Each structure stands twice: as structure tokens, then as C-alpha cells.
Amino acid sequence: MSLRFGRIAACAALAGILASLPLTLAQAWWVTPLILQAETYEDAQAGSDSLHHDSAAVPSETLVAGEAAWQPEDGWQRTLSTAAANGALGIGHALILVGLFSLRRPLGVKQGLAWGLAGYTAFFVAPGLGLPPELPGTAAADLAARQYWWLGTVLATAGGLALLFLQGRWQLRVAAVFLLAAPHVIGAPQPPALLSLAPEALQAQFRAATLVSNALFWLALGAASAGLFRRWCGTAGS
Amino acid sequence: MARPVHYDACLFSDPVKEMTMAIQAISRLAGAESARLLSAACAVLLGFGLVLAVGFARVDAVHNATHDTRHSAGFPCH
Numbered sequence: 001m002s003l004r005f006g007r008i009a010a011c012a013a014l015a016g017i018l019a020s021l022p023l024t025l026a027q028a029w030w031v032t033p034l035i036l037q038a039e040t041y042e043d044a045q046a047g048s049d050s051l052h053h054d055s056a057a058v059p060s061e062t063l064v065a066g067e068a069a070w071q072p073e074d075g076w077q078r079t080l081s082t083a084a085a086n087g088a089l090g091i092g093h094a095l096i097l098v099g100l101f102s103l104r105r106p107l108g109v110k111q112g113l114a115w116g117l118a119g120y121t122a123f124f125v126a127p128g129l130g131l132p133p134e135l136p137g138t139a140a141a142d143l144a145a146r147q148y149w150w151l152g153t154v155l156a157t158a159g160g161l162a163l164l165f166l167q168g169r170w171q172l173r174v175a176a177v178f179l180l181a182a183p184h185v186i187g188a189p190q191p192p193a194l195l196s197l198a199p200e201a202l203q204a205q206f207r208a209a210t211l212v213s214n215a216l217f218w219l220a221l222g223a224a225s226a227g228l229f230r231r232w233c234g235t236a237g238s
Numbered sequence: 239m240a241r242p243v244h245y246d247a248c249l250f251s252d253p254v255k256e257m258t259m260a261i262q263a264i265s266r267l268a269g270a271e272s273a274r275l276l277s278a279a280c281a282v283l284l285g286f287g288l289v290l291a292v293g294f295a296r297v298d299a300v301h302n303a304t305h306d307t308r309h310s311a312g313f314p315c316h
Contacts (some may be wrong), residue, residue, distance in 0.1 A: 005277040012281065029311045069298030078306065085307035089292045095285025098279045123289075124312050133312040146314035147294055149285075210310050 004102070004233070011228045012098045016091030019221035023090070024083045028212035032082065034206045036074070038135035041197040046138065092222060093119060097225040102233065104166065106226040116222020118161050124214045126157040126180075130188025133210040137197035141189035153183035 072081040079185035099114055107114050127150045131140075140146060156179050196203060293313040295301045306307045 004273065005280055008277060008281045012285065027306065027310055032306055033279075035309055037308055071302040081303035082306040085292050085304035088288055088304075089307060089311060092285045092288030093290065095288065096280045099281030099285060102274060102278045102281070121257055128312050131312070131314060133309060134315070136309065140314070140316075143314055143316060150314055151290075203292075209264075210312060214311060 007114055007233045008098050008102055009095070011225065011232050012094035013091050015098065015221060015224040015228050016089075016094035018224045019094070020083070020086040020090035022220055023217040024079075024086050025083060026209075026216055027086070028079055029204070029206075031213055032079075034202060035136060035208060038137055038198040038202060038206070044139035045197055054238055066215055071128065090217070092164045093123070093218075093221055094225050097221065098229055098233075101225065101229045106229065108230070109223050109227050112222040112224075112226020112229075113219055114222070115226065116218040116220070118158075118165070120218035122154055122157040122161060124210075124218070127153045128181065128211075129184060132207055135196070135198045135203055135206050138203070139191040139193060139195035141191050145189040149183065149186075149188050153188075156180065156183050177207050 072078040097119065100115070106115065130153065131146055131150060134140065160180035163172045163179065167173075171183045289301075292304050293308060293311065295304050295308075305315065
């Protein structure tokens with residue numbers, strides 16, 4: 001048990017870090033500059049009505065975060081923090097994938113890519129249909145409500161995909177379709193008014209950038225996890 | 239050409255011994271199977287916990303450090 005878990009953890013750690021590298025690069029070149037650009041609009045708004053700001057409609061993060069909390073400075077500190085967060089996120093996702101691989105061994109790297117695509121769908125595409133990735137300074141519904149919806153959508157989509165592709169009974173496949181559709185029928189919590197400090201063109205660019213960079217990340221993660229699992233955990237469990 | 243069958247070499251020549259070996263084999267497999275399930279469950283839960291720790295971070299410093307990752311990965315942020 002300990003040996004097998006150790007191998008799973010080692011596989012996941014390496015696969016997660018490897019897959020987070022292209023993500024960090026794509027962010028540094030493409031995604032983060034858009035966030036920084038959006039923050040200039042946010043800062044301008046914070047400066048213009050610093051005495052009275054309507055934080056319920058458009059939360060200004062610089063004010064919400066508070067003065068006392070540490071915040072990485074723009075530049076290498078921010079890049080390094082993001083790289084570390086990406087690494088942690090990558091290892092987390094890889095642990096889920098490799099854990100599942102130990103129950104259902106991938107036949108090759110190609111199948112790993114399919115698992116990556118499933119992860120991309122469950123963790124990014126499905127929640128993004130209701131709550132698309134947003135630039136700072138975009139109006140949004142209550143945070144807790146959105147987090148519950150996000151979590152529910154991820155679990156329902158993952159469960160739905162599993163029932164659709166990992167088993168053969170048609171009754172359960174029908175249930176899978178309902179499970180996949182349910183979060184979108186219920187609908188994501190939306191703000192009373194769609195307000196955004198950043199222009200629509202910037203939002204569109206940001207959505208495209210996150211769509212591509214996350215696809216890159218998940219495909220790399222699926223391939224790396226499957227490749228490493230087959231290499232290191234080859235005899236375990238078979 | 240058919241050879242005579244040696245009954246004492248047959249698989250079930252000693253039912254008690256065979257049964258004991260079968261039970262031992264099954265329990266070994268069951269032990270391996272439950273260990274496999276346990277380590278898989280541990281990995282999946284730990285992974286999900288790590289994802290949530292980055293995506294739903296409440297502690298201010300961690301929240302600020304993971305800010306760009308959260309926006310980029312489509313987590314609800316603020």
C-alpha cells in the first residue's frame with residue numbers, strides 16, 4: 001500500500017510540475033498581461049471613487065484584499081507565486097488522474113490525452129459555460145454561491161463522463177446525460193447587472209487565452225501522467 | 239495414442255488442501271484489491287483537496303499568491 005501510494009504520488013508530482021510549465025509560460029506571455037491590463041481599469045476606478053465605491057456591483061480587489069495581507073509585487077514575485085500555484089494545481093489534478101489510472105490502467109499516452117480532455121471538460125469547459133473566466137473588475141454574483149455551483153458542476157460533469165465512457169449499461173448512460181445537463185439547467189448564479197470595467201474586447205481575448213492555455217495544460221497533464229504511470233507503476237496492481 | 243489418466247495428479251486430488259490454497263489466494267487478491275482501492279481513493283481525495291486549496295483559498299496571503307492562477311483556471315475569485 002505505502003509503496004504503491006508512494007509511486008502514485010511520485011508520478012503525480014512529476015506529471016503535475018511538468019504540465020504546469022507550459023501553463024506558466026502561456027500565462028506569462030498571454031494571460032497575465034491581460035489581467036494586468038484589466039487591473040489598470042480597476043485601479044483607475046478605485047482612484048476615482050476611493051471614498052465611496054459600490055463594491056457589491058463591481059468589487060475592487062485592491063480594496064477587498066485589505067491592507068495588511070501580503071501580496072506578491074508585480075514582476076518576478078507575482079510570476080513566481082503564479083508558477084508555484086500552477087504547480088500545486090497541476091499536482092492536485094495529476095493526483096486525481098493517477099489515482100484513477102491505478103484503478104483503470106491507461107493503454108498508452110493517447111488514452112492519457114483522452115483523460116486529459118475529460119479533465120479539461122470537467123474542470124474548465126463545463127464550469128466555464130456558466131461562469132466564464134473573468135478579468136478582475138467584472139461584476140459577479142455572491143462568491144459562495146458561485147463556488148458551490150462551480151464545485152457541483154465539476155462533480156456532476158466528472159460523474160457524467162465516467163458513466164458515459166467507463167461503463168456499458170445504457171440506463172446509466174441516460175442518467176449520465178441528465179447529470180451532464182443538470183448544472184446548466186439549474187443555471188449558474190448571475191449578477192443582477194452585467195458590468196465590467198475592462199472593455200468587452202479585452203474580456204473576449206482573455207477567454208480565448210484561458211481556453212487555449214488550459215487545453216494545453218490538460219493535454220500535457222494527461223499525456224505526462226499516463227506516460228509516467230505506465231513507466232513507474234507498470235507492475236503494480238496488474 | 240491416448241495416455242492413461244493419472245488420477246492422483248488431478249487438480250482436485252486433495253479437496254481440503256486445494257480449498258485452503260484457493261481461500262489463501264482469494265484473500266491475498268482481496269487484500270491487494272482493497273489496498274489498491276485505498277491508495278487510489280487517497281490519491282484522488284488528496285488531489286481534490288489540493289485543487290480546492292488553490293482554487294478556494296481563504297487565507298489572504300495564499301489567496302493573493304494564487305490570484306492569477308485562479309483567474310486563468312476559471313475559478314470564481316472575488
